[in-house]
Amino acid sequence: MINWFTPNEMLTYNCLFNFVIGDRGGGKSFGTLKFCIDRFIKHKEEFIYLRRYEKELDDSKPTLFHALKKENKFPENILEVKGDRLYCDGKCMGYTLALSTSMKKKSIPYSFVKWIIFEEFMVDGVTSRYLGHGEQEVMIFENLYETVDRLRNETRVFFLANAFSQANIYFTRYGVRLPNPPKRYNKFGPIMVCLWHDETYLEAKRKTEFYQIVKNTEYASHAYNNEFFLDKTHFIRKRPRNAEFHFGITYLGENYGVWVDWNKGFYYVSNKPGPMNSKKVISLSLADNRPNNINIRRVRNMPFMKLFRRAVDENRVFYDNLETWTKLNETIYLMRTVV
Numbered sequence: 001m002i003n004w005f006t007p008n009e010m011l012t013y014n015c016l017f018n019f020v021i022g023d024r025g026g027g028k029s030f031g032t033l034k035f036c037i038d039r040f041i042k043h044k045e046e047f048i049y050l051r052r053y054e055k056e057l058d059d060s061k062p063t064l065f066h067a068l069k070k071e072n073k074f075p076e077n078i079l080e081v082k083g084d085r086l087y088c089d090g091k092c093m094g095y096t097l098a099l100s101t102s103m104k105k106k107s108i109p110y111s112f113v114k115w116i117i118f119e120e121f122m123v124d125g126v127t128s129r130y131l132g133h134g135e136q137e138v139m140i141f142e143n144l145y146e147t148v149d150r151l152r153n154e155t156r157v158f159f160l161a162n163a164f165s166q167a168n169i170y171f172t173r174y175g176v177r178l179p180n181p182p183k184r185y186n187k188f189g190p191i192m193v194c195l196w197h198d199e200t201y202l203e204a205k206r207k208t209e210f211y212q213i214v215k216n217t218e219y220a221s222h223a224y225n226n227e228f229f230l231d232k233t234h235f236i237r238k239r240p241r242n243a244e245f246h247f248g249i250t251y252l253g254e255n256y257g258v259w260v261d262w263n264k265g266f267y268y269v270s271n272k273p274g275p276m277n278s279k280k281v282i283s284l285s286l287a288d289n290r291p292n293n294i295n296i297r298r299v300r301n302m303p304f305m306k307l308f309r310r311a312v313d314e315n316r317v318f319y320d321n322l323e324t325w326t327k328l329n330e331t332i333y334l335m336r337t338v339v
Contacts (some may be wrong), residue, residue: 015192022196047115123325134252167326239268247280253290
């Protein structure tokens with residue numbers, strides 16, 4: 001018998017934000033939807049089903065309750081989606097929302113909403129991307145949360161996703177760093193991260209022909225073993241003590257330091273900015289310009305920056321942790337000398 005995901009045990013930790021990272025097909029959506037419908041039937045608690053974009057929402061609404069019906073859950077109830085509302089036996093039990101357009105609905109009261117299901121909160125960087133730059137999407141979500149909860153301090157959120165990256169914008173924003181090895185339930189104050197992986201499901205999956213095709217691949221490790229496949233560690237390296245501070249970088253409101261080991265010609269980008277009163281603090285975007293900073297276009301062809309850009313070309317630039325690499329690696333790669 002397969003142990004599908006259910007949020008009941010996780011909720012005993014009484015956390016406001018509950019992140020569920022689980023095997024593909026392990027029951028994350030099924031279990032949370034069933035839980036929220038149960039709460040409405042028993043306690044009249046409404047919920048919001050949230051997706052990032054309207055297209056994602058429109059694609060999911062027609063089949064939102066199909067899995068529950070297929071498994072004969074709520075056989076005596078009529079579950080429907082009409083427009084942007086969810087109904088149970090003709091009564092409104094919740095709402096569907098797209099995060100991308102949520103700012104237009106700040107004046108709508110959600111007085112009876114007690115639960116939010118945020119489906120696919122983590123993106124894969126290929127088929128889906130976050131809204132805006134940096135942590136802009138998180139601020140949009142926080143505005144939505146404030147609109148829903150007001151001062152009630154009772155709205156709980158389920159963030160659901162497959163394992164893409166530990167350095168996603170939500171974990172970064174809330175200071176979530178999973179232990180190694182992580183536990184099933186990892187509590188960070190009012191935040192819970194559940195890594196749902198159950199051997200009964202994996203054993204059943206191993207018996208399928210599809211699993212036999214994809215086993216021992218990166219896809220199988222990600223989909224069925226909860227491995228964060230976007231987290232690459234090739235360029236994660238602690239800087240040596242003899243590394244010298246070279247210049248500062250400001251990007252999307254955050255300060256970083258670039259250090260260099262002159263003996264080996266290796267550069268190290270750190271989230272510890274060093275002496276940011278240095279005369280060489282480079283703004284990488286227009287929004288980061290400050291009176292004491294230098295725009296990247298001004299120094300792009302100066303000798304010290306040419307050396308750094310050459311190091312980018314030759315893969316001699318390293319980062320002190322996964323968060324720094326995730327935030328800066330693409331931007332710094334675009335600074336290379338060969339274009």
